[in-house]
Each structure stands twice: as structure tokens, then as C-alpha cells.
Amino acid sequence: MLFQFGNVLVFIALAVGFVFINLFIGQLIRPSVPSTMKGTSYECGEEPVGSAWLNFNIRFYIIALLFIIFDVEIAFMFPIGVVFKQWVAEGRGMIALAEILVFALILLFGLAYVWIKGDLEWVKKLGNQGK
Amino acid sequence: MQLFFFYLFSLITLSGAVLVVAHPNTLSSAMSLIVSLFGVACLFVLLAAPFVATMQLLLYAGAIMVLFIFVIMLLNPSTNRLVKRLSFGGLLGILISSYLAVILVLRVVSFNKPEEVAISSDYGSLREVGQLLFSTYLVPFEVTSLLLLVAIIGAVVLGRQSLPGGRS
Amino acid sequence: MTILFLAMAKALAPFLALVLSGLLLLIVTAFLPKEKTRLLFYPTLLALAGTTILVATNWVDGFPLEGGMVISDRIAYGFDLVFLLSVFLSTILSRETEEGNAHGGEYYVLTLFATAGMVLMAHSRDLLLLFIALEIMSLSAYILTSYRQSAKGAEAGMKYFVMGAFASGFLLYGIALIYGATGSTDFSVITQAGAGATGNSLWLIRIGVALLLIGFGFKIAAVPFHFWAPDVYEGAPTPVTALMASGVKAAGFVALVRLVIAFAPFTALPWVKILSVLAFLTMTIGNLIALKQTNIKRMLAYSSIAHAGYALVGLAASIKNGQIQEEALAAVLFYMFAYSLMTIGAFAIVVAMGRKGDEVDEIGDYAGLSEHHPALAAAMALFMISLTGIPPTLGFIGKFYLLRAAVSSGLIGLTVVAVLNSVISAFYYLSVVMVIYFQKEKGYRLPQLSYTLLFAVSFTAMAVIYLGLFPEELFQVAKQSFQAVVF
Numbered sequence: 001m002l003f004q005f006g007n008v009l010v011f012i013a014l015a016v017g018f019v020f021i022n023l024f025i026g027q028l029i030r031p032s033v034p035s036t037m038k039g040t041s042y043e044c045g046e047e048p049v050g051s052a053w054l055n056f057n058i059r060f061y062i063i064a065l066l067f068i069i070f071d072v073e074i075a076f077m078f079p080i081g082v083v084f085k086q087w088v089a090e091g092r093g094m095i096a097l098a099e100i101l102v103f104a105l106i107l108l109f110g111l112a113y114v115w116i117k118g119d120l121e122w123v124k125k126l127g128n129q130g131k
Numbered sequence: 132m133q134l135f136f137f138y139l140f141s142l143i144t145l146s147g148a149v150l151v152v153a154h155p156n157t158l159s160s161a162m163s164l165i166v167s168l169f170g171v172a173c174l175f176v177l178l179a180a181p182f183v184a185t186m187q188l189l190l191y192a193g194a195i196m197v198l199f200i201f202v203i204m205l206l207n208p209s210t211n212r213l214v215k216r217l218s219f220g221g222l223l224g225i226l227i228s229s230y231l232a233v234i235l236v237l238r239v240v241s242f243n244k245p246e247e248v249a250i251s252s253d254y255g256s257l258r259e260v261g262q263l264l265f266s267t268y269l270v271p272f273e274v275t276s277l278l279l280l281v282a283i284i285g286a287v288v289l290g291r292q293s294l295p296g297g298r299s
Numbered sequence: 300m301t302i303l304f305l306a307m308a309k310a311l312a313p314f315l316a317l318v319l320s321g322l323l324l325l326i327v328t329a330f331l332p333k334e335k336t337r338l339l340f341y342p343t344l345l346a347l348a349g350t351t352i353l354v355a356t357n358w359v360d361g362f363p364l365e366g367g368m369v370i371s372d373r374i375a376y377g378f379d380l381v382f383l384l385s386v387f388l389s390t391i392l393s394r395e396t397e398e399g400n401a402h403g404g405e406y407y408v409l410t411l412f413a414t415a416g417m418v419l420m421a422h423s424r425d426l427l428l429l430f431i432a433l434e435i436m437s438l439s440a441y442i443l444t445s446y447r448q449s450a451k452g453a454e455a456g457m458k459y460f461v462m463g464a465f466a467s468g469f470l471l472y473g474i475a476l477i478y479g480a481t482g483s484t485d486f487s488v489i490t491q492a493g494a495g496a497t498g499n500s501l502w503l504i505r506i507g508v509a510l511l512l513i514g515f516g517f518k519i520a521a522v523p524f525h526f527w528a529p530d531v532y533e534g535a536p537t538p539v540t541a542l543m544a545s546g547v548k549a550a551g552f553v554a555l556v557r558l559v560i561a562f563a564p565f566t567a568l569p570w571v572k573i574l575s576v577l578a579f580l581t582m583t584i585g586n587l588i589a590l591k592q593t594n595i596k597r598m599l600a601y602s603s604i605a606h607a608g609y610a611l612v613g614l615a616a617s618i619k620n621g622q623i624q625e626e627a628l629a630a631v632l633f634y635m636f637a638y639s640l641m642t643i644g645a646f647a648i649v650v651a652m653g654r655k656g657d658e659v660d661e662i663g664d665y666a667g668l669s670e671h672h673p674a675l676a677a678a679m680a681l682f683m684i685s686l687t688g689i690p691p692t693l694g695f696i697g698k699f700y701l702l703r704a705a706v707s708s709g710l711i712g713l714t715v716v717a718v719l720n721s722v723i724s725a726f727y728y729l730s731v732v733m734v735i736y737f738q739k740e741k742g743y744r745l746p747q748l749s750y751t752l753l754f755a756v757s758f759t760a761m762a763v764i765y766l767g768l769f770p771e772e773l774f775q776v777a778k779q780s781f782q783a784v785v786f
Contacts, residue, residue: 079261099272
């Protein structure tokens, strides 16, 4: 198995190497004429306005956070999917199903809570909001 | 051969970790963290835990790092760049942690070389992990979902405070 | 297989009861309009009371249940009672503050989940489960700490979270080393494998245990892992502070007790020395810094550090020549119970002094309380006296049992230090009493007291007096919790 991962490693090494070798060759052969215009951010030919750093909506963050939590849930369910068939074949299918259901149900409560509360809506209704 | 890779990946992990602390730019620190987490994932592969390695890459280096960068963007670090100064507390921290590191390293170096243990070809595979989650580690597995639920509630409860400057 | 499940469910019954009621309240809270969420106060108390009855009957049954990684012996049930009592009382306090009223029912849900985490900690027979349970408790506590939408609350929550995550790192590293040495995280397997361990693996276990001690040291705020406590206690809403000082601390102690029972017999570490030094530092530094505090919540925070130190004396006394002394562990359990009652009583009065959404934290504000509200003043004086450890209060009895155990284990020096520390602590506790009775009023008007708050104050006050006079039965309960401890 380690050998298979060796392939992955070779690919990664090649990919990283590709980037740096190209950059290095480019560095060698391209002319160097720096100007302030070249240093500005690329905005499809438009002149950039203001700073690229700006505060963006906190709702991005909340939704990303909720996404990650459910992502972790799937990560936990994944290995169970692999052995489920085997357990069914051994006649322990109901037990396995119950185990998964309990796990998923607890998180389903979380999903229901977030949904009802309106936290999945992009523009949350003000009436529900904390303050 | 394995030993060589172990040291290689450890080097990647450690240098990434050092850069996280030492780099003045917050965003670059976050990027170095990805390197460090990648190194840890490689170490997991060496330890015959491919599932954990994959999850490390997917969840930590992928998803959680996105959150890190969200927060960095949210806090707008161009206006409050981190100032690094060596305070007394920092010095004390360095002393204590290097003391602990020396003790640990000395202790580990003095260990006899452990004998090699043969493991089944299935060891650490997805199937094996699933089997364990269903049987031995059933209670911690189920309880983890409660932990995640608490995290959901936390995200909602704490997130309802809108930060000054944030549009909502 | 099904039988195994039933056994597991039965062993986990208190935990399951709390989780189920929490889930139910979570859905209800999502549907309820914001103004009505305060109604969740009653079902929360009902759930806690029901679980208490369940735990109490199980304790009386006394038959240890095992299943999976769960152990339900009297140690677990005994500590469960401490958790449930402190959560019950601190929930009553929350009724009078902003958190319990205006900000949604999540407060109650998180309280229930935090309790479930504590209960599961007491019932874990496995380091991994112990860790997850600790995380459930801590995560809920972090959120509750910054529940109030203020800069101070956010700072407190942040500090608590960062320090807690740091402590979790120590715990995980320790668990990993122990797993590496023994191939298991189960206490009973570890004790068996550890008994035959030599050389490398014994050292790995020792380092692992040391890391676990550091991790739990953070949770109980033992010196030198205490520095987060004052800021967090001050910034958190007062009912949550009460919960942290009582329930969360007791949960840290149940983990330490399990650790001592599992690891002390075979690791051959200088346990008594380590725990004695920890106890000495925690008592002394907690009390010395408390002397200078002018904010009552900070003062109670340092006092809570000092009391963790007294309880650590009992833990140090629980090992004598590598043998576990049940009586000393019983004294620790008794002390956690006693301390929870007294400190929640004191925090109840802090809540009573504040108006809704506004806390009155300065000790100077208590001036003239005796003229204003003699009963409340008397109760505060009682709690202060009890925290000092003056007879005939519960605080005295708790300390008496601890020090008796320490003397019988031959820790004379530590006993003297503990007594001296009680004398030091008298200065700051009694100065509060002095302010209440002998200082001129500053014109602060006490708000109207509610029945729930009056109940909390009078219940704790009566318990402190009654159990101070007749502690024998309760101590028997604590003692029987530790009969024939094994893993």
C-alpha cells in the first residue's frame, strides 16, 4: 500500500517541480522591465479601485462553518458505508442501521434547528436575529 | 527508505510550523500551515493510516484552512499587522518549551530501538476503521455527533453577533 | 449484541436522559418566538431534576453497570450528583440575568449538553471517551462564557477557548503516548498492560500521565495552569461563572480521581510529591492573589483556585505507599459537593446584587447591605464564613475530612500549609463581611428579589448550615461511593 502512495508522492513532486522549474526558466529568459502599472492588481484591464482587502459579509463565515461541521459528519459516516454490506451479510444489518441512524439523527436535529432558525437563508430575517 | 521519508516529512511539517509562527504576514502564515498539515498527512500515510491522511488533507488542509483565510480576510490584517516583539513572557515561554523539548528528545533518544511489528495488509484501511467505529468505538463515535451538534449551536449563537463593519 | 446495547443504554441512562431533553429543547427553541424562550427554564429544571432522581436511585442500587467504554459505578453516580446539583442551582440563577431571558433558549440547551458532557466524563472507562466528553463539556462552556454580547464576554470566551484548546493538546498527546505504550485507551487494559511494562513503555506511560495531569490541571485551574481563570470568571455571565467554579471543576476532579485510581498503583511516579507541590502552589498562590482583589467575581475566581488546591490535598493523600486510600477520595468528593454549594450561594448573591443586564461586581458596592436587606447580608456572611472554613459550616466539615485524610496519610507539612492558608483566606472573605456590616451605604438600591433567586439563596444557605451540623450521612454516601475501587 505504501508503494501506491509512492505514486502519489511522485505526482506531487512532479507537479511542484513543474511550477518551480517553469518559473525559474521564465526568470532566466524573460526581459525585466518593471513599471508601477505592471505592479497593480489585474482587474481585466480596468484600473483597480481601492484596496483588495475588504471586510466581507460575516454570513459567508457562518455558512462555511456550518458546512464544515456537516463535512466532518460525512467523513465519519464514510468508513461505515464501506463495511455496511458486510454487516448486513453477517445478519447484523439492523444494528448497523440503528447505529448510523442515531449518529445522523443527532445531527439532523442540528440541521433542523439551523433551518428553522433561518440561518441557512442568505439574508436572515431581522425578526429572528439576536439583537 | 521509510526512515528517510519519515525525516523528510517531519522536516516539511516542522518547517511549515516554524514559518506559521515566524512569518510576519498573516496570510503567508496560513499558507505555511497548509504545508505543515500536508506533512502531517504524509506522516499518517507512513503510519499505515491512509484514511486519516485523506481526512487530514480534506478537512484540515482543505476546509478548515478556508475558514482560517475567511477569518483573516474578515479581520483585515493590512490595518493591524502583527507586531512581533520578544517580551519577558515570550522569553519565558521559549525557555520552558525548549526545556520540555530537550527532556522529551533526550528521553526518546535513550529508548532502545523497538522491534518491528508485523501488521495485516488491511491495517488502517477504510474497512478496518469502519469495523472499529461500529464495534469497539461505538460510544465515542455516537457521542462525537453530539460534539458536532454543540459546535453547530455555537456557530449560530456566536455568529448572530454582527461584527462592526460587517454588512448584514 | 442486543443485550450489549441494552447494558450500554442502561449504564448511560443519565447521559441519555440529558441529551434527549437537550435535543427536544433545541427543536422547541427553534420554533418559539424569542420572547417566549424564557419558558424553557422550567423544562430544563425538570430534566435536571428527573436525571437527579435517576442517578440517585442508581446510586442506591449500587450495582456497577458496564458496557462498551462506559462504567457506571458509585464513583460516577456520586460525582453525577455534584454536577447535577451545581447545574440545577446555577440554572436557577440564570433566570434573573439577561442570558436566561432575552437571548433565546440555546442557553438552556447548552447547559444541558454541558451537563451531559460532565456526566459522561464521570462514566468513561476509556481515555478517548473521556476526552470527547470533556470536549462536549468544554465546548458548551466556551459558548456559554461568551453568551453575552459584549466585548468582555467575547474576550473571556476567547481566552477560555484558546487555553482550553491548549490543554486539549496536552491531553491528546498524553493519551497518544499511553496508547502507544499499552495499545489501548481502556483503563482496565492499561492497568493490566502497564503492570508488566518496563523500560520504554513505562517511560512513555509516565510522560503520558504527566501530560494528562497538566491537561486536567488546566481544567481545574490548578497553579501554574490557572492564569486564564480570573479573566474568564470575571467576563462570563455570573450563572456561568458559578457553573464553571462548581460543575466544570468537579468534572476535572472526577477525571483526576480516575487517573489516580488507574495509574497510581503501577507507574511508580512520585505521585504524592507531584500532587503535594501542585496543592501547595494552588492553595497559596490562589489565596495570596485573592487578598488584593476588589472585584467580587475575581475574588471568587482566585478563591476557587485556592479551593481546588485544598481538594488536591485530598488527592495527594489518596496515595499511600502505592495504595489507594478510599477515605481520602471520599473526602475529595465530599469537598466538591460542599464547595459547589457554598460558591453557588455566593454567586447567587452576586446575581441578586445586579440588575437585569447589569452586574454589580465591586466589593465596595456591598456596603450597607445589612441595613438594606438583612437576610441577604446574613446569607452572604454565612457563605464567606463557610468558604473560610469556620465551624459549624459545611466548609469547615469539608476541610476537616480532607485534612484528616492528609494526616492519616502522613502529609503533616501539607496539612499545616492548608491550615495556614485558611487563615490567610479569612482576611479577604471576612473583609467582605466587614464591608457588608460596618461600612456606610453608598446609595446603591438593591433591585427587587425574585422567588427563584430567594429559593437558590435560602436552599444553599440552609444546606450549608444543616450539612455543617449533620455531615455524617453525606460523608457516608461519599465513602460508600469509593468502596472497593478497581478498574
